[in-house]
Amino acid sequence: xxxxxxxxxxxxxxxxxxxxxxxxxxxxxxxxxxxxxxxxxxxxxxxxxxxxxxxxxxxxxxxxxxxxxxxxxxxxxxxxxxxxxxxxxxxxxxxxxxxxxxxxxxxxxxxxxxxxxxxxxxxx
Numbered sequence: 759x760x761x762x763x764x765x766x767x768x769x770x771x772x773x774x775x776x777x778x779x780x781x782x783x784x785x786x787x788x789x790x791x792x793x794x795x796x797x798x799x800x801x802x803x804x805x806x807x808x809x810x811x812x813x814x815x816x817x818x819x820x821x822x823x824x825x826x827x828x829x830x831x832x833x834x835x836x837x838x839x840x841x842x843x844x845x846x847x848x849x850x851x852x853x854x855x856x857x858x859x860x861x862x863x864x865x866x867x868x869x870x871x872x873x874x875x876x877x878x879x880x881x882x
Contacts, residue, residue, distance in 0.1 A: 760784040760856045760871045767876030772846055778839040778876060780854030788812065788832040791862025793869055794839050796878070798850040803866055806852070807839060811860035819864075821847070846882040851875040 766778040780792065793808035807818045807828040816828050822841075830837040837854060855869035862868070 760787070760790060762854050762856060762871060762873035764852060764854050764873045764876040767852060767878045769879045769881065770844060772844060772880055772882050774844055775840070775842045776844060776878060778841065778852055778854075778878075780837040780839075780873060782835045782837070782856065784835075787835045789860050790856040790858065791860055792828075792830060792837040793855045793857065793862055793864075793866075794828060794837075794852060795855060795866055796848075796850040796852045797875075798847075801850075803853070805864045805866070808862040808864065809837060810862055815861060817862070817864060841878075844878075844880045846880050849878060849880045851877050 761783045763781045788811050794806040795803050797803040809816050809828045813830050825843045827840040853875045854873050856871040857869045
């Protein structure tokens, strides 16, 4: 089993950067793919980015491609989401999730464990 805790959210102005962290506890962290999802008020949870267990495969939603970067440090049991050039539409609660599938997928039902989320609010 994996437990996940997100951090790094906050209230920022458009155009700045934030770095979210996802700290994991549990065994065999490197065997889990990790995904970031977000949910804005009144909207469905949407895929943001994912990274394979080894870190060799990444994928991004079109809306964040070129602005966000996902990375992981398996020695620290952590995954990061570097978010640059933030926009108002990036506002939402950001969740990290772990999938037993070491490659990962772009849909939330593929993930087995979820964190509690961290709020990101971007003012325009």
